[in-house]
Amino acid sequence: MVSSASAAADPSYPPLPPCATAPPPFPGEKPFDVPVIDMENLESERLGDVCRSLGIFRLVNHGLPREVSSRLRAEARKIFELPFERKREEMSVLGRGRPVVYFWGTPIVGLSVGSVNWLEGLQVPLALLQDGDCGDPVCSDFLRTLAAEYGKHMIRIVRTLFDSLALDLKLDPGLSDSYMNASSGIFRSYRYPCLPECQSYMGMRSHTDSSVLAVVDEDEVGGLQIQQGNTWFCVMPVPDTLIVNIGDMMQVISNDEYRSVVHRVLANRTSERTSLCFFAFPKEDFKIRSLSYKEFTYKEFNAQVHEDVMETGDKIGLKKFLIS
Numbered sequence: 001m002v003s004s005a006s007a008a009a010d011p012s013y014p015p016l017p018p019c020a021t022a023p024p025p026f027p028g029e030k031p032f033d034v035p036v037i038d039m040e041n042l043e044s045e046r047l048g049d050v051c052r053s054l055g056i057f058r059l060v061n062h063g064l065p066r067e068v069s070s071r072l073r074a075e076a077r078k079i080f081e082l083p084f085e086r087k088r089e090e091m092s093v094l095g096r097g098r099p100v101v102y103f104w105g106t107p108i109v110g111l112s113v114g115s116v117n118w119l120e121g122l123q124v125p126l127a128l129l130q131d132g133d134c135g136d137p138v139c140s141d142f143l144r145t146l147a148a149e150y151g152k153h154m155i156r157i158v159r160t161l162f163d164s165l166a167l168d169l170k171l172d173p174g175l176s177d178s179y180m181n182a183s184s185g186i187f188r189s190y191r192y193p194c195l196p197e198c199q200s201y202m203g204m205r206s207h208t209d210s211s212v213l214a215v216v217d218e219d220e221v222g223g224l225q226i227q228q229g230n231t232w233f234c235v236m237p238v239p240d241t242l243i244v245n246i247g248d249m250m251q252v253i254s255n256d257e258y259r260s261v262v263h264r265v266l267a268n269r270t271s272e273r274t275s276l277c278f279f280a281f282p283k284e285d286f287k288i289r290s291l292s293y294k295e296f297t298y299k300e301f302n303a304q305v306h307e308d309v310m311e312t313g314d315k316i317g318l319k320k321f322l323i324s
């Protein structure tokens, strides 16, 4: 962990993006009382109500052992602590079947956006985890020893939650695997470096997740915020709990009954933050039908998001698919 004074000079940190023109909105300091869902006593109706009103909850009794989470975080940190140039050169290119891809910053820094992300991440599609060898001993340990085990817990957790939500929404059980194809989910670990002098950086800009469900396993540093109305609230870190976000796909599947929660991550002046996140998606080519949106597949949605970000600097998301 480094202090902010040396942040920009840390050889493992990505290069600083150019200073953004506008400072981020004033960070709300109010802690948010995130509703708690007990996975050992799931009640579909209560879970559904939370998804209708907020789109975020704190999961307890989820069965993910603390050691699995903390050891995986430690392995991810080992990779983040490698010199930036090495990560960029050896791990950032999407190779055929390469199970871990390193990325950093905002791909759109050339555009004039209000604030840019200052983070770095490791992306691991679960489907590629069988091959624990990525040609680099540090990264292979990370995969072989822990990511696969972590992934199994994530699949179990999102499947259980989705089944309960499907009951609340009275979805056709035959379509569950198409609505949420957990085993093709994506695992990511992020490191949010300390905030240097320039105040305009966000850890991660305001967004909704494109997934069905997202599970966030954060450390003790904090920085995650959610937007309710026009106000930002802090989601405080609580040990041994997981934060679950409703994503855009779940909003569509629920015919807009559930809300895909708007959230962001603030950068911290004194401490780095490391999070572990899992995203579950529908089957890529499954046609999602709903009342308010044109029929689309997740593949089409994702391609549209990518196109919008490249063109405008922002994700437009579901609005692009509304039936006018």
Ligand SMILES: O=C(O)CCC(=O)C(=O)O
Binding pocket: 190, 204, 209, 216, 218, 224, 263, 265, 275, 277
């Ligand atoms: O790192 C976190 O706490 C949240 C990350 C996030 O929101 C995302 O990847 O979509």
Ligand SMILES: [Fe+2]
Binding pocket: 207, 208, 209, 214, 263
């Ligand atoms: Fe997110």
